[in-house]
Amino acid sequence: MTNQLAYPDGTALDTAAQFTLSALAADPAISAGLAFHEWWADRHRAGRFEVVTIPFSELDKWHFRPDGGNLVHESGKFFAIEGVGVRDGGTSDWSRPIINQPEIGVLGILVKEFDGVLHCLMQAKMEPGNVNTLQLSPTVQATRSNYTRIHRGGDTRYLEHFRGPTRGEVLVDVLQSEQGAWFWHKSNRNMVVRVTGEVPVHEDFCWLTLHQIRALLRTDNLINMDARTVLSCMPFAHPSAPVGPAVDAFTDALLRSYQSPSAGPAAASLHTPEEVLTWFIEAKTRCEWTSRLLPLTGITGWTRTADEIGDDEGRSARIIAVRVAAGNREVTTWTQPLLAPRDHGLAAFLARPIKGVLHLLVQARPEPGLLDILEMAPTVQLPNCDGSATDSGTPFVDEVFSADPGRVRFDSVLSEEGGRFYHSQTRYRVVEVGDEFPVEVPENYCWMTVRQLMDLLRHGHYLNIEARSLLACVHSLW
C-alpha cells in the first residue's frame, strides 16, 4: 500500500506526521452518517445492561480452591484472584489479593484515511465495572484465545485486520503493562493497524479523527483505559504549524517537547536518552522490593466474608462478585469477580518548561505486580485523589493539590478497565510549574520531554499504565 499523503515538497508523510495531521484535523472527513453525539446517544438507547453485586456463593463456574483458597474459573481460563507477598525493604512484609491473568490480549485501533486524514474506528463498549455502562473503546479488545486461534477469530469483530494473512499495515505494535498494584505481570499488545480497503461499519463502531478523540478525552469517563493506552503508543511528529490563533508560552514549550533532539538546541532535553536509561537502571538497582505470588489464604490482614475480601483497616480495594446481564437483541448473562476500589485515584504530571522545552517530571515507582517491579510513573500517583490516605512523605503532593487553577492544564476523571475493576476512577491532572520549581529533583524522579517518552514507548515496560494514560491526555493539550 503506498501512502498518498505528502509534505509540500513531495516527500511522503511518515506515520508520526500522519497521526499529527489527524490530531490537527478540525473537520472530520467522515462522520459515519451521524454526528458523534447522536451516535453515542443512540448506542445508549440500544443497549441493555444490568450489573448487581452478589455474594460469592452465587458465582456460577467460579469457586475458591480448597487448597490455597484462590478464586478461579472452572475452565482454568480467564483470570484468578490470588495473593501477592511483598518485601519492600522496610521492617515488615505485606500482602494483598492480586489478579493473575497470564494471557496476552490485543488492544487494537484500526485506522483508515478519508480525504487524506487518518480516522480511528472506535467502539461503544459495555463493561461490567463501568460507572456509566458505555465507554469509547479500541476497535478490538481480544483475549489471547480469540487472538491465537484464528478459526474463532470471527467471535471478535475486525480481528481479521490485526492478525493472519488479512492483516493491515502495522503502525504500532508493543506489549505494555497494566495496573501493577492489582495485576500480576499482566501485559497486553497495543496495536494500531492501517487498512485501505472497504470496512463495513457495525452500528457499535464509529470513525473518529484523533482531533475528535483528543477533545473527548476531556469528558469524564468517556475514553476507556484500553483506548488511552493505545493512543499513548502512537508517535506524533512535531506539529510545526501554529495550532491556534494565540499560542501561549506553555503550548509553545509543549510543542517543542515533541521535537527530535536532532532538530537542534531549541529542542534540547535536560538529559540525553542515555542518561534517562541510566537514571532508570539506577532506580531499579536501588529498589529493594521483591514480590511473589501466594495462595489467597496466605495473605495477612485481609478477611473474606460472604460478599467480599477486604483489608482489615478498610482502606484498600475489595474483591466482590457481580452478576451481569448485557446485550442489544440477544441478552447474555454471566457472573464474575471484580476489584472495587474505595476511592478515586490520582495520577498527575508536573510539567515545567526548561529552556523553552516542556519537561514532564517522571517517577520511577515500584508496584508489586509489575514484571520488573519498577516502571516510569506520573509525578504523583495515589490510590486516593483527595490525599487523605497519603504517606506524609509523598513528594509533590502539595503542588498537585494546591495548584493555581490557571496552571491546571488537564483535569478529568477517567475510568480504569471495566472488565476487571468496579467503578474504578482516577483523576488525571497535568499541572504546570514555573521557574520557581527546582530543576534538581530527588533521585527517583527525572525530567523528560514528550519526545523521550514517545521513543521509550516503542518498547514495553518503561511507562506504566497511569503514565501512558496521562501521556494520552498531554497529547490532547495542543
Add this chain to the structure above:
Amino acid sequence: MTNQLAYPDGTALDTAAQFTLSALAADPAISAGLAFHEWWADRHRAGRFEVVTIPFSELDKWHFRPDGGNLVHESGKFFAIEGVGVRDGGTSDWSRPIINQPEIGVLGILVKEFDGVLHCLMQAKMEPGNVNTLQLSPTVQATRSNYTRIHRGGDTRYLEHFRGPTRGEVLVDVLQSEQGAWFWHKSNRNMVVRVTGEVPVHEDFCWLTLHQIRALLRTDNLINMDARTVLSCMPFAHPSAPVGPAVDAFTDALLRSYQSPSAGPAAASLHTPEEVLTWFIEAKTRCEWTSRLLPLTGITGWTRTADEIGDDEGRSARIIAVRVAAGNREVTTWTQPLLAPRDHGLAAFLARPIKGVLHLLVQARPEPGLLDILEMAPTVQLPNCDGSATDSGTPFVDEVFSADPGRVRFDSVLSEEGGRFYHSQTRYRVVEVGDEFPVEVPENYCWMTVRQLMDLLRHGHYLNIEARSLLACVHSLW
C-alpha cells in the same frame, strides 16, 4: 571529556567507531609491562585456590529452611536455592530447583585510550566453579551491596569509576538477563565506562585491546561469561576498511551485517526492525508457558541426599555444596552451594548470507526463570552438546552437528558463570549455511542481521545470555 579520535574528514569518531577501531588494532599500544601470556601465567603462579565438594551438612551459615526446604544463607542475602513450577501448555506440569538472587549486580569494563585506541581493563579472576581456576573477567563484578552502599565501595577495586561523583563517561549501560534455565528473574547491569585520568593497574588486571580479547575468545574457557555479556553489549560501527588481505564472501557478508539500514540496499535486512519486534511479540503471545516460585520441597521428580539434590532420571543438573580456599597472600575460606550440570551445553547460530548480508537465525525460546519467559536465543540451544538428550523434534540440530568443518566459523568451549555454576561449559558454534538453506523458517525463528541484534541490545531482555555470548563470538570473526 572531549574525544580526541577523529575520522579523516575531521569529525569525531562516535563510540561505536571507537570500539571498531580497538577491535581492528593489531598492535596494542600498551602491554602493561608484560605480554598477556606472561602476565596470565604469572597470575596462575600467584594464586592459591582449592575447591572440594562437601555434604550439605558441612555448609557453614547455609541451611535448609524448616518450612519449605529452601537452601538459604543465614543473612538472608546472597542467593537461595528454591523451586520453580512450570506449566508449558503440555499435558503435565514440571518443576526443578532454581537459584533466586534478586539483587542487581554490576558487570563493568573500564576502557581508556592509549595512543588513540581504546583498551579494556580486564581482570584475572578466580571463581569456585571454574574448571581452570582463573578466567578473564570484566574490571568489576560487584553485587548490589557493593554497588549501592558507596562507603563499602572500596571493597571492590575500580568500582568508583562506575558510580558516584567519580564515575567516568558511561558508554554502555543496560540490564540483561542471565541463564533462564537456572536463575529466577536474575539480571545484571552491563556497563562500559571510559576514563581519561591515570588508573593504577593492580597486578590482577591488564589493559587489552578488543583485538586481543577477540582473539582470546577462541581459547577454550578463557573469557568468562560476565566478560562476554558486557562485550556483546558494545555497539560496533561497520568496519569499512578491508579487514584482511583476502576477505572471503562470508566475511564480506558479515561486515555488511554491521551496516546501518540507512547505508542503502547493500545493507538491507530481510525484515525491518518493526517486523522483528512484531515477530517477537507474536511468539510471546503464542507461548503458553507460565512459571512461579515454589518451596524447594514442593518440586516433584527430584530427591535430596546428603550430598546433592538431583533429578530422579539423572539427566539434569544437580545442586551440590563446596568448600573454597582462595587468595594470594591472605587466604579466605567459605562454603556455598553450586549448580553442577552433568553435560556440556550447546549454543549455535546458523548464519546465512541473504542478498549479500549475513543473517543469524534467532529463536524465540522460553525458559522458566526469564522475566517475561521468552527471549531471543541461538538457533539451537541444548543442555547437552552431543545431542544425545535432544528432543527429536528440535529443529536445525542436524545442521549444527553435521556441518562441513569448513563451514564451522566459530567453535569454542566456554564457561558459564563460575560463582554459581560448577564446571559448567558450553560449546559455542557459528555455522555457515548457504543458498540451499531455506529463507522461510518456522514461526518461532527469525533471520536478523548483526546490526539489528546490536540495536536491540540497547534495551534489556531481548537477547538471552547464550545469544549474547554467541554474538560476542560473532564479533571475533572479522
